[in-house]
Amino acid sequence: MLFRNGLIENATEGVDIRVLDGKFAAIAPNLEPLPGEEIIDCTGKLILPPFIESHIHLDTCLTAGQPSWNMSGTLFEGIERWEERKQFLTKEDVRSRVKKVLHMQVANGIQHVRTHVDINDPKFTALEAILELREEVKSFINIQIVAFPQYGILSYPKGRELLEEALKMGADAVGAIPHFEFTREYSVESLNICFELAQKYGKLIDVHCDEIDDEASRGLETLAARAYETGMRDMVTASHTTAMHSYNNAYVNRLMRLLKMSGINFVANPCVNVHLGGRVDNYPKRRAMTRVKELVAEGINVSFGNDDIFDPWNPMGNAGMRDAVFMGLYVGHMLGYEEIMKSYKFVTYNAARTLHLGDAYGIKEGNSASFVIMDAKNYYEVLKDNATVLASYKDGKLIARTEPAKTQVFVPGE
Ligand code: 17E
Numbered sequence: 001m002l003f004r005n006g007l008i009e010n011a012t013e014g015v016d017i018r019v020l021d022g023k024f025a026a027i028a029p030n031l032e033p034l035p036g037e038e039i040i041d042c043t044g045k046l047i048l049p050p051f052i053e054s055h056i057h058l059d060t061c062l063t064a065g066q067p068s069w070n071m072s073g074t075l076f077e078g079i080e081r082w083e084e085r086k087q088f089l090t091k092e093d094v095r096s097r098v099k100k101v102l103h104m105q106v107a108n109g110i111q112h113v114r115t116h117v118d119i120n121d122p123k124f125t126a127l128e129a130i131l132e133l134r135e136e137v138k139s140f141i142n143i144q145i146v147a148f149p150q151y152g153i154l155s156y157p158k159g160r161e162l163l164e165e166a167l168k169m170g171a172d173a174v175g176a177i178p179h180f181e182f183t184r185e186y187s188v189e190s191l192n193i194c195f196e197l198a199q200k201y202g203k204l205i206d207v208h209c210d211e212i213d214d215e216a217s218r219g220l221e222t223l224a225a226r227a228y229e230t231g232m233r234d235m236v237t238a239s240h241t242t243a244m245h246s247y248n249n250a251y252v253n254r255l256m257r258l259l260k261m262s263g264i265n266f267v268a269n270p271c272v273n274v275h276l277g278g279r280v281d282n283y284p285k286r287r288a289m290t291r292v293k294e295l296v297a298e299g300i301n302v303s304f305g306n307d308d309i310f311d312p313w314n315p316m317g318n319a320g321m322r323d324a325v326f327m328g329l330y331v332g333h334m335l336g337y338e339e340i341m342k343s344y345k346f347v348t349y350n351a352a353r354t355l356h357l358g359d360a361y362g363i364k365e366g367n368s369a370s371f372v373i374m375d376a377k378n379y380y381e382v383l384k385d386n387a388t389v390l391a392s393y394k395d396g397k398l399i400a401r402t403e404p405a406k407t408q409v410f411v412p413g414e
């Protein structure tokens with residue numbers, strides 16, 4: 001197959017891409033078509049590596065309002081509403097909701113997903129369902145599972161045992177929730193356990209870290225210190241870190257040195273962070289997104305996720321990555337021309353680093369031919385016009401296609 005004249009990653013000159021045996025066989029201008037080769041015209045169309053959802057809770061998706069709605073819009077009421085819904089979990093229920101979301105993600109050009117799964121459940125209903133699905137869907141989407149202790153490791157009965165069991169069952173990464181533990185001591189100790197288990201079982205780490213508007217919530221410094229001391233470094237991810245929004249600048253100046261030394265990754269979830277955050281404020285109300293612009297300026301890896309799709313923590317969500325970037329740039333004061341142009345990296349390359357996808361990810365000769373074709377000439381247009389993901393190819397195979405909508409306007413004049 002020959003993809004003709006596409007604009008790879010905001011390039012202004014088109015190039016041709018030859019896909020053979022599921023791989024990028026050649027990438028160069030004006031390739032001669034082989035006899036009988038199928039040709040797909042990509043003139044004026046942006047080509048990107050596939051999108052990556054680096055932070056989502058698949059187990060909770062599509063449950064908003066069941067049985068009741070989160071009326072306060074807080075993280076904590078979300079956890080209460082989820083607890084009610086959790087009572088009705090069956091494997092079939094989880095499977096059918098997760099499959100629906102995976103199909104929505106595929107339609108939106110996503111090919112890699114890191115999902116947190118609540119393992120504070122002695123029956124492991126959601127974990128079992130998603131472990132099975134991880135295998136079943138791997139030809140079209142790559143799922144990474146974080147064992148997520150929603151109520152804590154030390155503040156929930158047998159929290160540590162449940163976490164360890166989830167890792168033995170096959171979770172890819174260890175989670176923690178230091179800001180939800182009963183005490184600061186538990187918070188620090190929960191992170192120590194998280195590292196101990198990650199090292200024992202050879203897993204990655206992704207912590208729900210300081211997801212609270214409390215400037216005294218300082219799980220991050222412990223997480224970064226342990227990442228540095230253990231040498232786990234970029235195997236470690238700090239998700240949310242919304243408290244960092246509220247830290248004083250003198251503290252952040254000191255902290256930043258450690259963050260850089262640690263090599264850890266960050267994930268912000270702009271829509272949900274803004275929705276859940278600032279809820280204890282009158283005016284002014286905090287935006288509650290972590291300091292993305294400053295982290296990026298220090299060369300620290302940051303990606304954007306959706307966190308939730310139509311569940312107790314987010315009444316909205318369409319499973320695409322565009323809205324996360326859109327909101328992230330607005331809230332983070334990152335709408336300069338160059339910032340907009342390169343912002344696709346928050347949901348492609350930066351997320352690939354967090355997920356440890358390695359060199360196999362990206363558009364280059366020899367790699368698996370996985371990419372998306374956008375109905376826009378560059379990423380600025382994608383964001384501005386909410387451009388359609390025209391096609392998603394995985395390992396050279398078409399896995400999703402969308403026709404752009406056509407609108408006609410009937411007005412007098414012209
Ligand atoms: N649980 C949690 O603690 N934080 C979140 N953002 C979600 C679930 C979605």
Ligand code: FE2
Nearest residue numbers: 057116208307
């Ligand atoms: Fe989350």
